[in-house]
Amino acid sequence: MKFKKALALISGMLLLASCGGINDGGAKDAQKEAVDVSTVESQYPSYVENEGNPVETSVLKVAVVSDSPFRGIFNGFLYSDSLDGSFMASTMNGAFPIDADLKIILDSDETPIKVSVNPEEKTVTYKINPNFKWSNGEPVTTKDIVKTYEIMANQEYITSSKSLRYNKNRKAIVGIEEYNEGKADKISGLEVIDDSTMKIHLKEMTPSVYWGGNFVPEFVNAKQFEGIPMDKITESDALRKNPLSYGPYVIKEIVQGEKVIFEANPYYYKGEPKIKRLEMEILPPSQQVAAIKAGKYDIVLKVSPEIFPELEKLDNINILTKKAGSMNYIAFKLGKWDEEKNEVVTDPNSKMYDLNLRKAIAYAIDMDAVSKQFYHGLSTPAKSQLSPLFPSLHNPEINGFKQDVEKAKQLLDEAGFKDVDGDGIREGKDGKPVKYTLAMMSGGEIAEPLAQYYIQQWKAIGLDVELLDGRLLDSKNFYNRVNGDDPAIDFCIAGIGFGTDPQQLAIFGKNAKFNISRYISDNLEAALDATVSKDAMNEEYRVKAYKDYEKVFMEEIPAVPILNKLDILVVNKRIKKYDWRPNVDGKPNTFKWSMIEVVAPQPIVDSKN
Numbered sequence: 001m002k003f004k005k006a007l008a009l010i011s012g013m014l015l016l017a018s019c020g021g022i023n024d025g026g027a028k029d030a031q032k033e034a035v036d037v038s039t040v041e042s043q044y045p046s047y048v049e050n051e052g053n054p055v056e057t058s059v060l061k062v063a064v065v066s067d068s069p070f071r072g073i074f075n076g077f078l079y080s081d082s083l084d085g086s087f088m089a090s091t092m093n094g095a096f097p098i099d100a101d102l103k104i105i106l107d108s109d110e111t112p113i114k115v116s117v118n119p120e121e122k123t124v125t126y127k128i129n130p131n132f133k134w135s136n137g138e139p140v141t142t143k144d145i146v147k148t149y150e151i152m153a154n155q156e157y158i159t160s161s162k163s164l165r166y167n168k169n170r171k172a173i174v175g176i177e178e179y180n181e182g183k184a185d186k187i188s189g190l191e192v193i194d195d196s197t198m199k200i201h202l203k204e205m206t207p208s209v210y211w212g213g214n215f216v217p218e219f220v221n222a223k224q225f226e227g228i229p230m231d232k233i234t235e236s237d238a239l240r241k242n243p244l245s246y247g248p249y250v251i252k253e254i255v256q257g258e259k260v261i262f263e264a265n266p267y268y269y270k271g272e273p274k275i276k277r278l279e280m281e282i283l284p285p286s287q288q289v290a291a292i293k294a295g296k297y298d299i300v301l302k303v304s305p306e307i308f309p310e311l312e313k314l315d316n317i318n319i320l321t322k323k324a325g326s327m328n329y330i331a332f333k334l335g336k337w338d339e340e341k342n343e344v345v346t347d348p349n350s351k352m353y354d355l356n357l358r359k360a361i362a363y364a365i366d367m368d369a370v371s372k373q374f375y376h377g378l379s380t381p382a383k384s385q386l387s388p389l390f391p392s393l394h395n396p397e398i399n400g401f402k403q404d405v406e407k408a409k410q411l412l413d414e415a416g417f418k419d420v421d422g423d424g425i426r427e428g429k430d431g432k433p434v435k436y437t438l439a440m441m442s443g444g445e446i447a448e449p450l451a452q453y454y455i456q457q458w459k460a461i462g463l464d465v466e467l468l469d470g471r472l473l474d475s476k477n478f479y480n481r482v483n484g485d486d487p488a489i490d491f492c493i494a495g496i497g498f499g500t501d502p503q504q505l506a507i508f509g510k511n512a513k514f515n516i517s518r519y520i521s522d523n524l525e526a527a528l529d530a531t532v533s534k535d536a537m538n539e540e541y542r543v544k545a546y547k548d549y550e551k552v553f554m555e556e557i558p559a560v561p562i563l564n565k566l567d568i569l570v571v572n573k574r575i576k577k578y579d580w581r582p583n584v585d586g587k588p589n590t591f592k593w594s595m596i597e598v599v600a601p602q603p604i605v606d607s608k609n
Helices: 001-012 025-031 037-043 080-087 140-153 155-161 168-172 176-182 232-233 284-291 305-311 354-363 367-377 404-413 447-462 477-481 522-531 539-556
Strands: 048-051 060-065 111-118 123-128 188-192 199-200 249-255 259-264 276-284 299-301 317-323 326-332 336-337 341-346 379-381 435-440 465-468 490-498 559-572 577-580
Touching: 025 477, 037 317, 048 317, 060 284, 123 140, 140 155, 140 176, 140 188, 140 199, 140 249, 155 176, 155 232, 168 176, 188 276, 276 284, 284 299, 284 305, 284 435, 305 367, 305 559, 354 404, 354 559, 367 379, 367 559, 435 477, 447 465, 477 490, 522 539
Parallel strands: 060 276, 060 299, 435 465, 435 490
Antiparallel strands: 048 577, 111 123, 123 199, 188 199, 249 259, 259 276, 299 559, 317 559, 326 490, 326 559, 336 341, 379 559
């Protein structure tokens, strides 16, 4: 029934007026059920505390919603799949706490690593807290930090793992390029003073120093990786089966692709977790509501927005929301990745290279309708490619792409895409029939109807678009083919996480493998470089540089920003306290999973179950 309802919404949406917003009566009625994102945030904040005294429990049960298995690369920096990241974020990570402005906390003796910056020397000094230990009781050392950099920047590792982590921003470290190119056997800019102290030498001081964009954010244990060839690391037991942890939990057992059983890390620097065992498993989207209603889990991550109305009816859970540091977008395939040079190579002859074609595809979509009618108000149309977590960097004059079907048609006419035979579908510039292939991921009940909405909207402006292989792809297949530059893909709909550093060299830069559009231009590269230049250390210059970069990107549109979402977290009411706020009273949030307590022996069941 839900699928049919969504398809009915599509039909209503196709009646939208061609110039801008919804002004069809039926579509207006459909909008009445939509919830404004600000209302959702105020009604379902990021913090909850339930009544009751803490009781002992043997296990904390956590689910991660996904229609695909996890890959199982268990390091908080070397992983490439966001699903793996979900399993590690609150269990194994935590080397660099951030402040209320998402910057690395500096000069604090309370953090795992005391970070000090010397702009004159162009150095960053690390002093490792003696309480910062691995789950085997041994201290985290500078050897671990150096080993992580050597893995990340090693060309054999990059090639074998198809790693996305070695990018232009990290090339700011002195000697890292020489190491990558095989001209040096170590990274000269990593100056080890002793086991707990080191200096990182930089070519230039840029704002990324303070947000951590130049640096490795999590580490491997060097001893675990001794003797493992760089081209074998991705498949090693040290990464996939028994990685040591300095977070609150450490992996005890893995059911590959399905479940991870963690046990408390007795050496966790914040104190051993109150709950000693944690079971974390994949929850298929189709089973979300039933599992949550039955009290199967204490915490559910990556909850699908389409079940939000059903979640609101349950009395055994708390719904928490917060702004997501991520974006859904349309990425056009405009070139390929050069493995040897570690850079994108843009192809002016690619099918999607025509700027008017890309703009027309953007103008055909009603982002407001997608947000409100498919996501229940749990998202807002993306104004640009910049992270919504840094509003001061955004140019208020840039407001995304508002639907304008007539403008889309005019752009295609001007570009020479004409309907030669009168069948409603435009031929290519050469007068021959042309199809466009879209790659899109499966997941949840709205994925298929949403894909069909996009396809029908593009058909309405005369473009013949079809799904890759005629279907939606699971996430592993999707990213393998998109990252591998499958020539069958003309464009795709993907998502990207922004991280805590506003710089986007790592996402849309020339040396960024995350740049799945494979697009760069002289203007775009110059605008990107300005945002992380030494001049950008000046705040006024930095803000202007980001606004200039934003303008260039939205003019050249290698990708079309679609949505910025709210993240949803479901917490069973037996959890005593859960704090998901980015900061508390202007200070960094210090809540960790090690602090979780429960007020009932088992997760609570919905009273109507």
